[in-house]
Amino acid sequence: MSAKTWTPTPARPAPANTVGFVGWARENLFATKFDSALTVFCAGLILYVLDVVFGWAIVDASFSGEDRNACLKQVQGACWPFIDAKLGQFIYGRYPEMERWRVDWVFALGLLGLVPLLMPKVGFKRANVIFMLGFYPLFSFFMLTGGSFGLVPVETSDWGGLLVTLVVAVTGIVGSLPLGILLALGRRSELPIVRALCVGFIEIFRGVPLITVLFMASVMLPLFLPDGVNFDKLMRCLIGVALFASAYMAEVVRGGLQAIPKGQYEAAAALGFGYWKTTRLIILPQALKLVIPGIVNTFIGLFKDTTLVLIVGLFDLLGIVQLHFTDSSWATPETHITGYAFAAFVFWVFCFAMSRYSIFMEKHLSTDPNQ
Amino acid sequence: MTDPVIRISDMNKWFGTFHVLRDINLQVAAGEKIVICGPSGSGKSTLIRCLNRLEQHQEGTIEVEGVSLDGSLKNLESIRSNVGMVFQQFNLFPHMSVLENCTLAPIWVKQKTKQEAEALARQFLERVRIPDQADKYPGQLSGGQQQRVAIARALCMNPDIMLFDEPTSALDPEMIKEVLDVMVELAEDGMTMLCVTHEMGFARQVADRVIFMDEGEIVEENEPEAFFSNPQNERTKMFLSQVLSH
Ligand SMILES: Nc1ncnc2c1ncn2[C@@H]1O[C@H](COP(=O)(O)OP(=O)(O)OP(=O)(O)O)[C@@H](O)[C@H]1O
Numbered sequence A: 001m002s003a004k005t006w007t008p009t010p011a012r013p014a015p016a017n018t019v020g021f022v023g024w025a026r027e028n029l030f031a032t033k034f035d036s037a038l039t040v041f042c043a044g045l046i047l048y049v050l051d052v053v054f055g056w057a058i059v060d061a062s063f064s065g066e067d068r069n070a071c072l073k074q075v076q077g078a079c080w081p082f083i084d085a086k087l088g089q090f091i092y093g094r095y096p097e098m099e100r101w102r103v104d105w106v107f108a109l110g111l112l113g114l115v116p117l118l119m120p121k122v123g124f125k126r127a128n129v130i131f132m133l134g135f136y137p138l139f140s141f142f143m144l145t146g147g148s149f150g151l152v153p154v155e156t157s158d159w160g161g162l163l164v165t166l167v168v169a170v171t172g173i174v175g176s177l178p179l180g181i182l183l184a185l186g187r188r189s190e191l192p193i194v195r196a197l198c199v200g201f202i203e204i205f206r207g208v209p210l211i212t213v214l215f216m217a218s219v220m221l222p223l224f225l226p227d228g229v230n231f232d233k234l235m236r237c238l239i240g241v242a243l244f245a246s247a248y249m250a251e252v253v254r255g256g257l258q259a260i261p262k263g264q265y266e267a268a269a270a271l272g273f274g275y276w277k278t279t280r281l282i283i284l285p286q287a288l289k290l291v292i293p294g295i296v297n298t299f300i301g302l303f304k305d306t307t308l309v310l311i312v313g314l315f316d317l318l319g320i321v322q323l324h325f326t327d328s329s330w331a332t333p334e335t336h337i338t339g340y341a342f343a344a345f346v347f348w349v350f351c352f353a354m355s356r357y358s359i360f361m362e363k364h365l366s367t368d369p370n371q
Numbered sequence B: 001m002t003d004p005v006i007r008i009s010d011m012n013k014w015f016g017t018f019h020v021l022r023d024i025n026l027q028v029a030a031g032e033k034i035v036i037c038g039p040s041g042s043g044k045s046t047l048i049r050c051l052n053r054l055e056q057h058q059e060g061t062i063e064v065e066g067v068s069l070d071g072s073l074k075n076l077e078s079i080r081s082n083v084g085m086v087f088q089q090f091n092l093f094p095h096m097s098v099l100e101n102c103t104l105a106p107i108w109v110k111q112k113t114k115q116e117a118e119a120l121a122r123q124f125l126e127r128v129r130i131p132d133q134a135d136k137y138p139g140q141l142s143g144g145q146q147q148r149v150a151i152a153r154a155l156c157m158n159p160d161i162m163l164f165d166e167p168t169s170a171l172d173p174e175m176i177k178e179v180l181d182v183m184v185e186l187a188e189d190g191m192t193m194l195c196v197t198h199e200m201g202f203a204r205q206v207a208d209r210v211i212f213m214d215e216g217e218i219v220e221e222n223e224p225e226a227f228f229s230n231p232q233n234e235r236t237k238m239f240l241s242q243v244l245s246h
C-alpha cells in the first residue's frame, strides 16, 4: 500500500465585503452602532473646526494694504498685510537691511548641506558631516558677526526673529546630542567620581527651569568671570540652552542604553572589543535607534523653548512678533491673533518636519521584520 | 602530551559572599575537546566565562596559552580575540547584517582590511552552510541559522580555543542538529573546544573528556565511554539518570 500524499488546501480570495474601501470602512468606521455614532460625531467636529479656520484665515481675511486701515472691516478675519509688512523683521530682527544677504547665505548653505545629509540614499556622508560640523559653523560665525573679511560687524543684539530662533535651536540640538551621550555614558560609568559628576550635572540642570538657567547664564556667569572678560550675551544663552538640553538628552539616551541586553556587551568583549569600540560600534547605534522618538521629542521641546531667550533680552521669532504688536500703525483687533497664528505656524512647520523625519528614520533603520 | 593551552590551578571564585567555584583544577591540551555538564547553577557558565575573563576569579591561577589571567593583564583584548565564545542566546548584533557581524571584529580589532575580512567571513559562512544569508539581518534568520552565524563570527577571529555555553539550549529540536553538525566538523578539524552542553550524543561523539560539575566543584572527570557507562560518583549517577531518561 502506498502512503497517502498530503497536499495543502489551496488559498481562496477573501469575501468581497471584507476587502477594499467598503471592507475598510465597515471594519474601521462603522463596525458597531457606537463606532458609527463616534465616526459621525468626529467628522462633524472636524468639518466645524475647518469651517471656522477657513473663514478666519481666508474668507474674512485681508490680504493687502499698507497699514491698519486694511484690517478694519466689519467682519474681520486674519490681518495678513501685517505679516507681509513685518516679514523682514520677523526673519532677521534688526539685522541691517543692507547685510541681510549674509543671513540668506547662511540659511542657504545650511539647507544645501542638511538636505543631502538627511537623505539616506545620498552618499558622501562623511564629507558632508565634516562640512556641516567643521566648515559651516565657522562660515556662519564669520558671516553673521562680521568684522573680518571686509564684512561690516553686526552686534548680536541686532540679530533677531527666525535667525535667533534657528541659531539657538540648531546650536542647542547639535551641542546637546553629543554632550547628552557623554553624560549618559558617564552616569553608567564604573568610576564613582565620573558617575557622581554626571549625576550631579544632570540632576541640577533638570531640576531647574530653563528660564533660571538663562538668567544665570546672562546675569550670574559674568560675576564668576574675571574683570574685563566678557563674552557675548547670545553666546552665553547658546551655552545655557545646550547644557540644559543635554541634561534631558542624557536621560533619554540612558533609557536606550539600559534597553541593550547584557549579552551584547559580553559578545563584544568576547570578540576583543574594548570599552570605546564596544560603545561606538555596538551599543550606541542600537541604543540611539531605540530612542529616536525620545531624542526628537527633546529636540522639539528645545526648539520651542528657544522662545524663552526673550527673558534675557534676545528677540527670537515669537519675541519679535510680540514686539511689533506695539506698532500703532498696525493696531487692529486682529493683529495679535494673526501674529500669534503666524508664529505658531512657523514653529509648527519646523516641529512637524522633525517629527515626520524621525518616523521616517525609525522605519528606515528598522532591521526587525516583526515590526 | 604537549604543553596544555589552558591551565587552571586551585581556582576559586565568589559572587559577593557566594562561593560559586571551588578549588578548580583543570588542564586542557591543544586540540582537546572537553564537554562540561552538571545541574543548573553548578557554575558551568561561570567556569568557562573565567577563561576569557568575562568573569574574574579571586584565588588560584588561570593560564591561557601561557598568559596568566589576572589584574595586571595589559592586553586582555588580544587574549580575548584568541578565544572564541558562543553563547546560549546567540548575542548577534541585531543592527548589522550577517556579513557585518562577521567582519566587525576582524576589521576593528585585528585591523584587517574590509576585503580581507569579507573574504574570510564568506569562507566561514560557507563552512557553517549559510553563505546565501550574508546580507540578511539576524532578526530574519531562524534560531539555528543565528547560532551558526554566531559560530562563524567567532571563527572569523581565527581563535585557537572555542568556548560554547549551551549553544543548543535555546533552539527548537529541529534546529539542534544543524548546529551540532557544525560543531562536530569543527571538532574534527582539530579545534580546542570547551563545551557546556547536555547533548550527550554530542559528548559521546566528539569529547575527549567529560567533566561533571556540581555546587561549584568538579565532581567527576573521565573519558566519555567510562563516564556514561560507569560513573564513579553517586551524584553523577543521579544526574545522568535524569538527563538520559529523556
Ligand atoms: N553575576 C552574578 N552575580 C551573582 N550570582 C551569580 C552571577 N552569575 C551567576 N550567579 C550564580 O552563580 C551560580 C552559578 O551560575 P552559572 O551560571 O555558572 O550556572 P550554570 O551551571 O551555568 O547553570 P545553568 O545550567 O542554569 O546555566 C548560580 O547559583 C547563579 O545564580
Ligand SMILES: [Mg+2]
Pocket: B044, B045, B046, B165, B166
Ligand atoms: Mg549556564
